[in-house]
Amino acid sequence: MSKKIVLTGGAGFVGAHFVEHFLKNTDYDIVIFDKLTYASSGLDRVRDINAFDDKRVFFYSVDFKEPISEGITRELKNDVEYILHLGAESHVDRSIDDPSPFIMSNVLGTHNMLWFARDMINLKGFNYFSTDEVYGPAPKGIYYKEWDRHKPGNPYAACKSGGEQLCVAYENTYKLPIFITRSMNIYAERQFKEKFIPLCINKVLNDEMLTIHADETKTISGTRHWIHARNVADAVLFLFDKFESGESYNIVGEEISNLELAKMIASIIGKELKYEMVDFHSSRPGHDLRYAMSGSKMKEMGWEPPKNVYESLKKTIKWTLENKKWLE
Numbered sequence: 001m002s003k004k005i006v007l008t009g010g011a012g013f014v015g016a017h018f019v020e021h022f023l024k025n026t027d028y029d030i031v032i033f034d035k036l037t038y039a040s041s042g043l044d045r046v047r048d049i050n051a052f053d054d055k056r057v058f059f060y061s062v063d064f065k066e067p068i069s070e071g072i073t074r075e076l077k078n079d080v081e082y083i084l085h086l087g088a089e090s091h092v093d094r095s096i097d098d099p100s101p102f103i104m105s106n107v108l109g110t111h112n113m114l115w116f117a118r119d120m121i122n123l124k125g126f127n128y129f130s131t132d133e134v135y136g137p138a139p140k141g142i143y144y145k146e147w148d149r150h151k152p153g154n155p156y157a158a159c160k161s162g163g164e165q166l167c168v169a170y171e172n173t174y175k176l177p178i179f180i181t182r183s184m185n186i187y188a189e190r191q192f193k194e195k196f197i198p199l200c201i202n203k204v205l206n207d208e209m210l211t212i213h214a215d216e217t218k219t220i221s222g223t224r225h226w227i228h229a230r231n232v233a234d235a236v237l238f239l240f241d242k243f244e245s246g247e248s249y250n251i252v253g254e255e256i257s258n259l260e261l262a263k264m265i266a267s268i269i270g271k272e273l274k275y276e277m278v279d280f281h282s283s284r285p286g287h288d289l290r291y292a293m294s295g296s297k298m299k300e301m302g303w304e305p306p307k308n309v310y311e312s313l314k315k316t317i318k319w320t321l322e323n324k325k326w327l328e
Contacts, residue, residue, distance in 0.1 A: 003122075004079045008033045008064060008113060009087030013191050014129075016045035017229035018084060018236070023051060025237060031076065033062035033087065045190050064109040068116040080120045084236065085113050086129040088163075091194070092156050099155035106159035107166070114170045114178075123177060125243060127236055128167045130182045132225070132250070133157035137288035145294045146182075146248045153288050164248070171246040180248035181236060182293060188229035188312075189319045190326050196258065197313075200265045201320055202327050204273060212259050214277040215289055221277065222289045226261065227253025228312035231305040238303045252295030254309040264310070268317045 005022060009015040010032030019030050030051075036042055043052060043059075051057045060072060064087060089095065089105040110128065117126050135144040136151035152158040164180055171178040187197045203210040213222040235251040243249070256264070259275070266273035298304070320326060 002029045002079065003027075003081050004029045004031050004058075004076065006031045006033060006076065006080050006083045008062075008083075008085050010034055011036060011043055011046050011059075012087070013045065013188070014186055014229050014232070015086050016049055016051075016190065017188055018086065018233045019046065019051050019057065020049040021230050021233035022237065023054065023056060025234075028081070029056045029058065029079075031058045031060065031080070033060050033064060035061060035063040048190060064112050065104045067112050073116060073119050077119050077121055079122070081122055081124045082240065083113065083117050083120070083123070083126045084129065085110065085127060088129070088160070090131075090156065092133075092154050095154055095156035095159070099159070102156050102159045103162075106156075107162040110163035110166050114166060114174075114176065117176055118174055125240060126167075126176055126178045127239075128163060128178060128180045129236075130164050130180055130248075131157065131160050132182055132184045132291045132293045133288075134161040134164060134182065135291070135293070138290050138292035140290070143292045143294040144250075146250055146297055168246065175245075177245045179239060179243035179245065181232075181239070181251055182248065183232050183235075183251045184225035184227055184253050184291065184293065186227055186229050186232055187316060189316055189323070193327055197261075197265065197316070198320065198327055200262050201269065201317060204266045204269050204271050205327075207271070207274065210262055210273065210275040211278050211280075212262065212275050213280045213289070214259075216279045218277040218279055220289075221257040221259035223255055223257045224261075224291060225253045225255045225293065226309050226313075227251065227305060228307060228309075228316070231307060231312070234306055235298065235303055238298075238301075242301060249298055250293040250295055251298060252293050253305060255292065256309065261313075264313065265317060268314055269321070 005028045011034040089102045095102045150161045
């Protein structure tokens with residue numbers, strides 16, 4: 001039997017880039033678990049990367065908020081070597097409006113995937129895909145390391161932190177080979193149009209005003225660390241034969257302010273940026289001005305992003321301008 005990876009959320013934005021990366025860089029068969037919510041755009045992303053008809057890709061319509069069925073477990077239990085649990089509810093605004101789906105997906109859903117993992121006879125690794133937001137806001141000059149305290153500032157981040165704690169407990173209790181990765185603001189081709197970079201592209205193309213998240217003085221822009229999805233997939237693949245069970249790893253991009261990034265996007269497109277600075281945090285708590293993690297652990301292990309932000313961003317914008325259906 002061929003060896004397999006189970007990848008939750010594989011039809012989604014980040015998941016599809018993982019599918020593409022692992023098809024090109026491994027000989028694993030890819031088993032996608034996805035329930036095709038609004039964020040997946042159906043199977044369009046899987047079709048767009050020419051993986052829909054690939055004989056190495058298998059699709060299971062799975063809602064992991066429910067226990068994984070006995071039939072699927074029986075079908076996969078002998079062949080699965082890695083489980084990449086990327087699937088999650090991930091939009092901060094939506095989590096503030098209604099935390100319930102986030103609790104069900106990111107906490108209960110993680111339990112269901114961990115419980116499923118216990119039945120995989122040849123499992124080598126379970127990757128829980130988390131976020132920098134579990135640490136909460138980072139004051140200037142602070143870069144959180146892997147085992148620093150969590151202080152999530154919104155329901156989405158709290159649920160991802162809860163999923164992490166389940167992983168820590170299940171690794172200890174059931175001896176599952178689990179490793180946690182935390183990534184930062186991920187961008188790439190085919191990103192959902194509500195996210196910052198495709199939103200910026202749309203605003204610039206249409207000569208519309210862009211709102212920039214700033215401090216209460218409306219003079220200091222929020223900042224994030226930005227990284228391309230394929231760079232994140234590369235980091236996870238790097239960890240396959242290097243992770244220690246029960247450990248966590250920060251996958252860090254380059255820190256750029258939201259305003260600087262928006263100006264970079266406008267410059268690449270060749271149009272003027274129209275923007276206004278807005279004190280969004282004071283009017284809506286839960287949106288933090290700065291997140292930051294240290295990438296020193298991965299760097300010391302021998303991994304750094306293969307491509308820098310500007311190079312990847314330029315490629316992403318060029319592709320998006322040639323494929324404007326993803327902005328609609």
